[in-house]
Amino acid sequence: MQTVQTIDELKHILEANKNKTIGLVPTMGYLHEGHQALLNRARKENDFVVATIFVNPAQFGPNEDLDRYPRDIERDLKIATEAGVDLIFNPTPEEMYPFESGITIQVGELSTKLCGESRPGHFDGVLKVITKLFNLVQPTKAYFGQKDAQQLAIIETFVHAYNFPVQIVRVQTVREGDGLAKSSRNVFLSEVERAEAIHLHKALTLATEHWKQTNNVDEAIAIGKAHIEENTAGKIDYFEVVTYPLLQQVSEQASQLLFATAVFFEKARLIDNILVDVKEV
Amino acid sequence: MQTVQTIDELKHILEANKNKTIGLVPTMGYLHEGHQALLNRARKENDFVVATIFVNPAQFGPNEDLDRYPRDIERDLKIATEAGVDLIFNPTPEEMYPFESGITIQVGELSTKLCGESRPGHFDGVLKVITKLFNLVQPTKAYFGQKDAQQLAIIETFVHAYNFPVQIVRVQTVREGDGLAKSSRNVFLSEVERAEAIHLHKALTLATEHWKQTNNVDEAIAIGKAHIEENTAGKIDYFEVVTYPLLQQVSEQASQLLFATAVFFEKARLIDNILVDVKEV
Numbered sequence A, B: 001m002q003t004v005q006t007i008d009e010l011k012h013i014l015e016a017n018k019n020k021t022i023g024l025v026p027t028m029g030y031l032h033e034g035h036q037a038l039l040n041r042a043r044k045e046n047d048f049v050v051a052t053i054f055v056n057p058a059q060f061g062p063n064e065d066l067d068r069y070p071r072d073i074e075r076d077l078k079i080a081t082e083a084g085v086d087l088i089f090n091p092t093p094e095e096m097y098p099f100e101s102g103i104t105i106q107v108g109e110l111s112t113k114l115c116g117e118s119r120p121g122h123f124d125g126v127l128k129v130i131t132k133l134f135n136l137v138q139p140t141k142a143y144f145g146q147k148d149a150q151q152l153a154i155i156e157t158f159v160h161a162y163n164f165p166v167q168i169v170r171v172q173t174v175r176e177g178d179g180l181a182k183s184s185r186n187v188f189l190s191e192v193e194r195a196e197a198i199h200l201h202k203a204l205t206l207a208t209e210h211w212k213q214t215n216n217v218d219e220a221i222a223i224g225k226a227h228i229e230e231n232t233a234g235k236i237d238y239f240e241v242v243t244y245p246l247l248q249q250v251s252e253q254a255s256q257l258l259f260a261t262a263v264f265f266e267k268a269r270l271i272d273n274i275l276v277d278v279k280e281v
Helices: A007-015 A035-047 A073-082 A114-120 A120-135 A149-164 A185-188 A191-195 A198-214 A217-233 B007-015 B033-045 B074-084 B114-118 B121-138 B149-162 B184-188 B191-196 B198-214 B217-231
Strands: A002-004 A022-027 A048-053 A086-090 A102-108 A141-145 A165-169 A235-243 A256-264 A270-276 B003-006 B022-027 B048-053 B086-087 B104-106 B143-147 B167-171 B236-242 B258-265 B269-279
Touching: A002 A007, A007 A048, A007 A086, A007 A120, A022 A035, A022 A073, A035 A048, A035 A141, A035 A165, A035 A256, A035 B086, A048 A073, A048 A120, A073 A086, A073 A114, A102 A120, A114 A149, A120 A149, A120 B149, A141 B074, A149 A165, A149 A270, A149 B121, A185 A270, A191 A198, A191 A270, A191 B048, A198 A217, A198 A256, A198 A270, A198 B033, A198 B191, A198 B198, A217 A235, A217 A256, A235 B198, B003 B007, B022 B121, B022 B184, B033 B048, B033 B074, B033 B143, B033 B167, B074 B086, B104 B121, B114 B121, B114 B149, B114 B236, B121 B149, B143 B149, B149 B258, B184 B269, B191 B198, B191 B258, B198 B217, B198 B236, B198 B258, B198 B269, B217 B236, B217 B258
Parallel strands: A002 A086, A022 A048, A022 A141, A048 A086, A141 A165, B003 B086, B022 B048, B022 B143, B048 B086, B143 B167
Antiparallel strands: A102 B104, A235 A256, A256 A270, B236 B258, B258 B269
């Protein structure tokens, strides 16, 4: 596995591999089994696998946790090596953003829902770095976890609307044995919070089951919210059911529904979701 | 020469030519000698030349001339054939914009100068279509005329900031024998206006000459404006001197200065500019 920090080195290595299929796994590092699932899938489906490790300042808001975002580059490199990654691109912020052009990508409507409300500018920053990574790596396929369902929906819509020549691959959320979705932010949970955190997934499961039986969205949401309130000390940011990928109000036409929640704990805001295929119900 | 209207056909032909260098010449059609210069340059420098003819609704403002923008597709195809173009992509607006994602590219600061003031949203629309064309065609080089200097500056800055894998080639403005810059909009000039229109270039020339002799920007602008006012019935939109490509106030550090003007005639707004290399003066 090669590791490079500069765009010039990245281009040089990609040039030497240019007739291969390339799988891209963009990450902010601190890799866990969720990322491993992305890397394994990319390894299986491509000749050459590029993983990026870049804690992207553009997607953190002014009051967010950029400085204390967990980092462990040595462990990341070990995990990437074991997954058979060919190339790690691990640039500095100065390498990625050497100057401010003033030209921005704005997500608009899709970023006003779910996580967007409490993270203004976050998804604009995601598309900023993703555009650069797509242009630099020119991957055949790029891999994203379904855990960040809104991010996935926005990236899929962006790629479709602007014709980026890449196939987006959705990879299912990886969970702990008790159901908690893997996340780099789980390390910030206290022992008590860690025990409570399983109730995000439980609440989502209860809500989807109720919806499947009754088709009643409002009741499903109420049941999910009540379960979290009764079983955790966390503060619910949102608990919603929307269409996927346009994140709109549930309608008869929707083919997929996203049940999604975000909960603030003392030092971490956790998210989780379940995507339901309406036709299969 | 092949002509296609759909993205699927475009992709199919490009796939069959994928190991060639590709030159892209994006146009809105109604080709004139200015475009021919772009096509000839692209033909000389690439294995495969793609020209697009698409009157892009996204770059016309609500009060602008989309409906009466001149079109002559048969003549365009003849000119493109003569220039040795391999492929014309001539999509409908519905083919290019099948749905509204809500995700926009916003030029910001760079679009507030020069033409941006009287054409709000224009350059956002240019980057929207250019992003799609770059992603669809994946050209080695893309060719733009220096006549639209602000557009060129914005595209160069965008490509640089977002790492689009394409080389932007600047092609010098082509002029009529009397100095008038070639433009699709020249057909809207009355006979009297056509005679007056040569004074845009004359005024820019007088201004750059005065600046080279005196280094006095304000005087140069005053001389240029006075020349247009005295010799045309047109209304000056702007006559400015800014740095290139950031379009900022003239400073000691600038290596290139853009002398640029826009003038409203009865049925056409004409632009012209001269780019001066400061080091050579």
